[in-house]
Amino acid sequence: MLLRLAYLAVTNAFAALRLLPMSDRDKDAEILALRHQIMVLERQLGADRMKFSPEDRTFLAALLAPLPRQVLRQLRLLIQPETVLRWHRDLIKQRHARTCRPKRPGRPPTVRSIRILILRLVHENPSWGYRRVHGELATLGIKVAASTVWEILQAEGIDPAPDRATTTWAGFLRSQADALLACDFIETVTLTGQRQYILAVIEHATRRIRILGTTTHPTAQWVSQAARNLVMDLEDAAATVTYLIRDRDAKFPALFDQILADAGIQTVLTGVRRPRMNAIMERWVQTCRHELLDRTLIWNERHLRHALRQFELHHNAHRPHQAMNQAAPLRAIPEPLDPGQITRLDIRRRDRLGGVLHEYHHAA
Missing domain, CATH: 3.30.420.10 (Ribonuclease H-like superfamily/Ribonuclease H)
Structure with a gap:
């Protein structure tokens, strides 16, 4: 929104600079032409179908709100003067709410190493629930709330312990x-x-x-x-x-x-x-x-x-x-060879079954 508002301000600033060398007669002619185009748009679209983006509302409110209400009523606009003033009041309320809102410290984020440890414990122990993981962290001297462990598991999409406790065939083979x-x-x-x-x-x-x-x-x-x-x-x-x-x-x-x-x-x-x-x-x-x-x-x-x-x-x-x-x-696995030994390689081949199988080894 801020980027769009800045774009509107810059483009209209250049438009204002374009008006400086124009005479009053030329400006009056352009104003009349713009008013007539607005009338055409109102006849074709209808005032109830006009929609303005938040950036457009902010720009028009900042441009037209300082004008007296009598002047606003004389202008040929797609919106009513009361609408412009309402937009301006809403902007003031939003600004006031942001400046007066109390700042709360909130809960600090969980250290990344603790998050990794929690996920590791759950991966290595599928039957553990978040309270069991919380207890294991306490035995390690890591102070974390049980609700924090639950939130981390939820954020990672890990199912509750009863849904993970079933031993899979792959898990059976590994264990x-x-x-x-x-x-x-x-x-x-x-x-x-x-x-x-x-x-x-x-x-x-x-x-x-x-x-x-x-x-x-x-x-x-x-x-x-x-x-x-x-x-x-x-x-x-x-x-x-x-x-x-x-x-x-x-x-x-x-x-x-x-x-x-x-x-x-x-x-x-x-x-x-x-x-x-x-x-x-x-x-x-x-x-x-x-x-x-x-x-x-x-x-x-x-x-x-x-x-x-x-x-x-x-x-x-x-x-x-x-x-x-x-x-x-x-x-x-044998120990790696030293660089000096690699330059003096003497590899011999031993055959099994008449050469069907080959085995290579260092010469004695």
Whole structure:
């Protein structure tokens, strides 16, 4: 509004300067022409359809209010003189209200670091309500009103705690990653046309893969024995496992889940045709097919077991994993080389399976 009012003042000031060199006769002629144009506008539009913006009202009130009322009545205007005076009174009231309004200090804004901490607490603890967050802040020595915490959560569009307390599948996987296993069957065909079934298990936290075996006939007895071997392997490795994720494949007998339950491992079934619920295992299946099975001619079951054994060693001891910051399940990230060592690099290559898999290492 102020910008528009300043624009009107400047343009009319230049218009006033234009009138200085004009004679009185020319001014009278222009005034008559303007009055006649106003009459034409009144006939066409009607006085009741005239609308003025707040900036126009302010400018006209400031220009015409100082004139005597008798002069205002003689002027040919689109508005009545009483309207101009009312506009002027409204401007005076608004100015008086702004100058006389008491200034209250109000509540100071919340520090940005506290807002970030509140959002972090809610994100890491979905079941916490604003009062629980307020209590946690009090234990940290941060003095903030509970209503302030509520306002911050409302401003960020965060639902109340009862609507956030439900554990999602992604949240379950994140919170239980250290105690999660996932398994699946992989099918492949040898050169003789024989179909082979591979049973593999992967650890969510370390991405370590365990290939439990291969068979042409995954009977209930064979799958149950694979479960027993898995339990013994986990006991030898002192691994703490609570859950195992698998699909609803009919090749898994009830005894498979019972053996795991006796070892304290609960079986969690994925949804029907929902492979993304077992995404980590499915991703390894894709890697195994792309890097091994699709690039190797498998002669028979013995050859398949040998190839899987080599790929398991490669995957666990050498292959970098993005989810682990390029570390391997059984290999930590080495220390960065010094600039002097980089100039004297001597990198050797080791082949597995006749060159299907390549591993690079420094010369001894």
